[in-house]
Amino acid sequence: MTLSRRSPGKIYMPQGFSFSAACAGIKASERLDLGLVEAASGTTAAAVFTQNRVVAAPVEIGRAILATSHGRIRAVIVNSGNANCATGNHAYLACQQICRAAGRLLGLPSEEVFPSSTGIIGLPLPTEKILAALATLISERGATKKHVDLFTRAIMTTDTRPKLASVRFRSRKGTVTVLGVAKGSGMIHPQLATMLVYLFTDVAATPAELRQLLRGACEQTFNCISVDGDTSTNDTVLLLASGNSGVRLNQESTRKLFADALSEVCQSLAQQIVSDGEGVQHVIRLSIEQASSQKEALQVARAVAHSLLVKTAWAGADPNWGRILAAVGSSGVPINSDKVSIFIGSQLVCRNGASCRFDERRAHQHLAKPVCDVRITLQRGLASTKFLTTDLTADYVRINADYST
Amino acid sequence: MTLSRRSPGKIYMPQGFSFSAACAGIKASERLDLGLVEAASGTTAAAVFTQNRVVAAPVEIGRAILATSHGRIRAVIVNSGNANCATGNHAYLACQQICRAAGRLLGLPSEEVFPSSTGIIGLPLPTEKILAALATLISERGATKKHVDLFTRAIMTTDTRPKLASVRFRSRKGTVTVLGVAKGSGMIHPQLATMLVYLFTDVAATPAELRQLLRGACEQTFNCISVDGDTSTNDTVLLLASGNSGVRLNQESTRKLFADALSEVCQSLAQQIVSDGEGVQHVIRLSIEQASSQKEALQVARAVAHSLLVKTAWAGADPNWGRILAAVGSSGVPINSDKVSIFIGSQLVCRNGASCRFDERRAHQHLAKPVCDVRITLQRGLASTKFLTTDLTADYVRINADYST
Numbered sequence: 001m002t003l004s005r006r007s008p009g010k011i012y013m014p015q016g017f018s019f020s021a022a023c024a025g026i027k028a029s030e031r032l033d034l035g036l037v038e039a040a041s042g043t044t045a046a047a048v049f050t051q052n053r054v055v056a057a058p059v060e061i062g063r064a065i066l067a068t069s070h071g072r073i074r075a076v077i078v079n080s081g082n083a084n085c086a087t088g089n090h091a092y093l094a095c096q097q098i099c100r101a102a103g104r105l106l107g108l109p110s111e112e113v114f115p116s117s118t119g120i121i122g123l124p125l126p127t128e129k130i131l132a133a134l135a136t137l138i139s140e141r142g143a144t145k146k147h148v149d150l151f152t153r154a155i156m157t158t159d160t161r162p163k164l165a166s167v168r169f170r171s172r173k174g175t176v177t178v179l180g181v182a183k184g185s186g187m188i189h190p191q192l193a194t195m196l197v198y199l200f201t202d203v204a205a206t207p208a209e210l211r212q213l214l215r216g217a218c219e220q221t222f223n224c225i226s227v228d229g230d231t232s233t234n235d236t237v238l239l240l241a242s243g244n245s246g247v248r249l250n251q252e253s254t255r256k257l258f259a260d261a262l263s264e265v266c267q268s269l270a271q272q273i274v275s276d277g278e279g280v281q282h283v284i285r286l287s288i289e290q291a292s293s294q295k296e297a298l299q300v301a302r303a304v305a306h307s308l309l310v311k312t313a314w315a316g317a318d319p320n321w322g323r324i325l326a327a328v329g330s331s332g333v334p335i336n337s338d339k340v341s342i343f344i345g346s347q348l349v350c351r352n353g354a355s356c357r358f359d360e361r362r363a364h365q366h367l368a369k370p371v372c373d374v375r376i377t378l379q380r381g382l383a384s385t386k387f388l389t390t391d392l393t394a395d396y397v398r399i400n401a402d403y404s405t
Numbered sequence: 406m407t408l409s410r411r412s413p414g415k416i417y418m419p420q421g422f423s424f425s426a427a428c429a430g431i432k433a434s435e436r437l438d439l440g441l442v443e444a445a446s447g448t449t450a451a452a453v454f455t456q457n458r459v460v461a462a463p464v465e466i467g468r469a470i471l472a473t474s475h476g477r478i479r480a481v482i483v484n485s486g487n488a489n490c491a492t493g494n495h496a497y498l499a500c501q502q503i504c505r506a507a508g509r510l511l512g513l514p515s516e517e518v519f520p521s522s523t524g525i526i527g528l529p530l531p532t533e534k535i536l537a538a539l540a541t542l543i544s545e546r547g548a549t550k551k552h553v554d555l556f557t558r559a560i561m562t563t564d565t566r567p568k569l570a571s572v573r574f575r576s577r578k579g580t581v582t583v584l585g586v587a588k589g590s591g592m593i594h595p596q597l598a599t600m601l602v603y604l605f606t607d608v609a610a611t612p613a614e615l616r617q618l619l620r621g622a623c624e625q626t627f628n629c630i631s632v633d634g635d636t637s638t639n640d641t642v643l644l645l646a647s648g649n650s651g652v653r654l655n656q657e658s659t660r661k662l663f664a665d666a667l668s669e670v671c672q673s674l675a676q677q678i679v680s681d682g683e684g685v686q687h688v689i690r691l692s693i694e695q696a697s698s699q700k701e702a703l704q705v706a707r708a709v710a711h712s713l714l715v716k717t718a719w720a721g722a723d724p725n726w727g728r729i730l731a732a733v734g735s736s737g738v739p740i741n742s743d744k745v746s747i748f749i750g751s752q753l754v755c756r757n758g759a760s761c762r763f764d765e766r767r768a769h770q771h772l773a774k775p776v777c778d779v780r781i782t783l784q785r786g787l788a789s790t791k792f793l794t795t796d797l798t799a800d801y802v803r804i805n806a807d808y809s810t
Contacts (some may be wrong), residue, residue: 048414048799054734054742054758085729088759121727122760233731271475308797309715309805316806325491325639329459337459337491353459356529393714393806394799400714401721401798 011145012166014177014202016040016242020141021154024133026081026119026126029291034130035154036137037076038106041244044074045114046210048218050235056085057095059113059234065099065111068144071207072224073296074112075217076198077102077154080183084117084125085149094127101131105138116196118183118340119142146403148181155183155196159276159400165268167261171254173247175204180265195222197237199271204243204257213259214239223265224298225388226276226305274371274388279395282314285369286389289328292381296333298377301387303331319363321350339379345372416550417571419582420607421445421647425546426559429538431486431531433525439535441542442481442603443511445647446474448479451521451615453623455640461490463520464639470504470516476612478645479517481603482507483560485588489530490638495600498626499532506536512544521601521641523562523588553586560588560601563804564681570673572666578652578660581608581775583663589678600627602642602674608663609648618664618697619644624669629703631710636670679793680775684800688776697786700763701738703707704782706792708736716797719777724753724768733781744784750777 010298017039024034049059066073077098084091095115103110117125141147166179181240184195205213218237239262275283286304291297296377304310307327313320321342328340342350345366349358366372422444429439454464455786457546459472471478482503489496508515546552557567564596571584589600610618623642644667654660680688691709696702709715712732715718726747733745747755750771771777 052731052734053736053738053740054730055744083727086727086755086759102456120725121731122755124760202576233734235726306711308801312802312805315802318806320525320527322488322491322638325459326457326526329457329638330459333458335458340459350491350527352493354491354495355529391804394802396713397717397720397797397799397802400717401723 010166011060011148011164012179013143013145013148014179014200014242015244016043016202017200017240018141018143018148018317020137021150022133022137022140024079024129026079026129032154033079033081034133034137035078035151036102036140036141037151037200039074039240040244041074043073043242044205044207044210044239045071045238046207046214047236047238048214049231053086054086054233056117058084058117058233059236060100061095062114062116062236064386065114068111071210073114073238074108074113075102075106076114076116076238078196079125079130080115080118080155080157082117082119082123082125083121083234085121087122087124090124094125097127098130101134101137105134114238116234118155118234120194121233122328123164123243129141136388139283144217148179152181152183155181157183158278159183161276163269163276164266165265165272167264169257169261170255171247171251173254176199176245176247176258176260176261178265178320179202181270182269182273192249195235197247197266197272198223199237199239199262200242200263201240201262202242202245204246204248205241209249210239210241213262216259217262217266219262221270224301224302225385226302232271240248271388274390278395278399279393280390281393282317282367282369284314284389284391285371285373286387286388287375287384289371289375289377289384290379291383291385294385296380296384297383297385298387299333300335300378301385303327305387305389308392311390314367314391316394317364317367319344319349319360319367324374324376325350325353333379335378341372341377343375409495415571416553416569416585418548418550418553419584419605419647420448420558420649421448422605422645423546423548424552424556425542426555427538427542427545430451431484431534437559438484438486439538439542439556440483440556441507441546442556442605442645443546444479444645446479447616448478448645448647449610449612449615450645451612451619452641452643453619454676455638457638459491459638461488461522461639462496463489463522464641465486466497466500466504467519467521467641470519470689473516476515476615478519479513480507480511481519481521481643483521483601484535485523485562487522487524487528488526488529488639490526492527492529495529499530502532503535506539506563507543508540510539513595519643521639523560523601523639526638528590528705541633553584555587557586558612561585562588564682566681568674568677570670572669574666576652576656576660576662578659579650581650581652581663581666582606583666583670587674587678600640601626601677602671604642604644604667604670605647606645606667607647607650609651609653610646614654615646616646618667621664622667622671623721624667626668626675629791631673631704631707658701679795682795683804684802685795686798687722689719689774689794689796689797690776690778691792692778692780692789693739694780694782694789695786696788696790698710699788699790701785702788702790703792704738704741705733705736705783706790709781710792710794713797719772719796720798721774722769724754724765726809729779730755730758740783740785748766748780748784774797
């Protein structure tokens with residue numbers, strides 16, 4: 001009846017969206033820094049935002065727009081190079097002015113133009129440069145893969161490569177496509193960080209359906225990654241559904257297929273974001289098992305993923321499990337250290353809180369791979385979680401020690 | 406009536422303690438790695454330990470010894486180069502064996518010999534090497550500054566310099582001296598981290614008095630510092646009082662003088678630990694003001710002190726206050742970002758959550774100093790805290806990326 005097709009490298013285009021990119025001159029590097037998406041009439045939307053108490057103007061305005069329009073979005077305008085955050089009233093006025101101007105040129109009410117920004121905090125957004133670039137940006141929009149690719153490049157900051165993923169599946173009623181694009185490589189942390197993710201689908205869904213599906217997909221993907229533990233002021237994951245496939249979510253089987261496709265796209269983007277983390281040499285697939293609850297498993301995962309000593313050991317491919325054990329002990333979860341075991345790759349390196357004989361060379365070789373596995377068992381229950389994180393390298397420090405100066 | 410004398414560089418010796426150091430061969434570098442303190446008969450003691458759930462054998466045994474002896478300690482035996490942690494039963498047996506042997510040679514019950522270890526986790530402690538070095542260690546003990554200096558060097562791991570502080574004050578009944586020595590430069594975090602601190606005084610005090618005074622002194626000093634946010638399995642702060650000065654704490658004025666002297670010594674050691682943090686180029690005196698409670702102020706201080714993006718900006722002497730604001734926002738404290746202001750040195754750089762005109766060059770120059778000040782006001786109440794932290798440099802990563810391999 002149904003067929004789900006994965007896309008290693010292949011990009012499927014959902015119906016009902018066109019994309020564009022321009023160089024507005026916000027970035028000193030003269031790279032693409034302004035992106036636009038136009039969505040078909042009737043497109044529904046849902047979003048999740050940063051949980052940081054300091055939020056950028058576009059996040060506040062984006063949230064307000066979704067409420068006012070009752071989950072209807074017709075366009076997205078994104079700039080990179082400036083977060084449009086912490087510049088007082090200027091940030092709000094700038095954001096509103098850009099949404100209004102884009103709406104006017106597209107023939108849309110400004111309440112249906114969703115804004116995003118990413119880049120440095122505290123510098124005034126160069127509004128005039130963006131306004132001057134809007135006409136060209138809009139005139140050049142198109143629905144090809146080339147257009148999506150340019151849009152994806154326009155939202156990049158310290159990313160070294162564009163991040164895209166798509167899945168297509170067939171239901172009895174037709175073919176549904178989910179396409180996602182993302183940016184993010186620093187300030188990456190659970191609860192979202194300078195991470196912008198746009199998900200496009202041609203399924204037909206109500207905003208309420210989208211909200212629920214998006215929350216579920218984020219929980220297991222973007223909220224289970226961490227590069228540096230810093231949360232951003234601008235994080236946004238936006239899901240748009242044009243309905244142009246004609247396929248609705250009223251059947252349980254279709255809903256399940258769609259939820260799986262959405263999760264798959266989110267998971268791929270989450271992995272791409274972590275792999276492209278600033279200065280990252282190794283991606284670590286952290287698995288916490290036998291926790292007494294999912295929440296507890298996540299708490300342990302985050303304590304390990306945020307330990308500087310663990311992350312620097314990983315940078316040296318050093319099988320120093322003692323640091324991992326100490327990080328588990330500092331997580332706040334009342335673990336019994338005599339029941340904690342640690343695996344590096346398939347090798348047990350710490351049994352019941354104590355050292356055990358293992359092949360150090362093999363453990364070192366495993367950790368020297370670009371993607372490695374660390375598994376921690378707690379003997380406290382049946383809950384588990386998978387968490388993606390990275391090492392911390394001298395390059396990360398170098399990249400971040402002179403960003404604004 | 407009373408006179409408190411500070412000691413910039415000068416070391417005062419308390420009565421009733423002798424010190425020794427030896428090279429047992431635990432460290433591959435053949436440096437001093439074993440230290441001993443012998444205290445006069447009747448010495449009382451109190452200690453605080455790591456709050457990590459994974460604790461090393463010497464911490465568990467030290468805690469038990471204090472309980473069994475009702476706060477009486479006659480000797481301290483410390484090794485560096487191995488944490489004696491996470492090696493199962495071996496760790497406990499090794500620790501007990503060493504305490505027993507040291508007690509026998511000193512003519513003391515092993516319940517009055519307090520053990521500490523610091524170094525790598527998960528490797529068996531080379532017990533035989535330590536046992537073989539005990540006789541020489543004990544025969545060479547002495548009460549001079551030279552002996553204290555050697556002891557302080559014997560407990561160092563990645564420390565680049567020994568850390569000592571002392572204060573002497575006079576009360577009507579006599580002269581009281583407080584001497585403190587410490588080691589620690591990585592895994593430094595509130596709630597204690599691989600930090601060993603020994604405080605010696607000749608005041609006469611009950612274990613209960615010492616416990617209360619020690620807790621108070623730690624709260625404002627060792628619990629208000631952070632290098633890397635990692636807590637250790639071995640942290641110990643031990644306070645020993647020989648009573649040899651004949652001065653008791655039964656008068657409020659003497660008690661106050663002693664509490665101040667103890668705090669001053671702890672504060673100096675805390676500063677020395679942070680300044681000697683691994684790879685540290687800049688020490689940051691972080692001041693959080695106008696919080697609604699002390700706890701809240703500390704929560705904000707820790708969020709800022711642990712943000713990798715803030716710490717790397719400091720490494721570049723980059724006045725990137727946006728990252729500081731974002732870290733405040735991620736602290737979990739329900740701050741209103743419109744009320745947060747940030748000062749670098751004496752300059753206001755962010756007023757009410759927004760950028761304001763400031764001299765970037767001057768801010769950069771301030772942050773380029775070895776010790777710099779960052780002040781954050783929240784407009785939420787009257788509580789405040791001072792917190793010492795550091796930048797995060799590529800050198801920190803280098804030091805920690807190959808520790809065990």
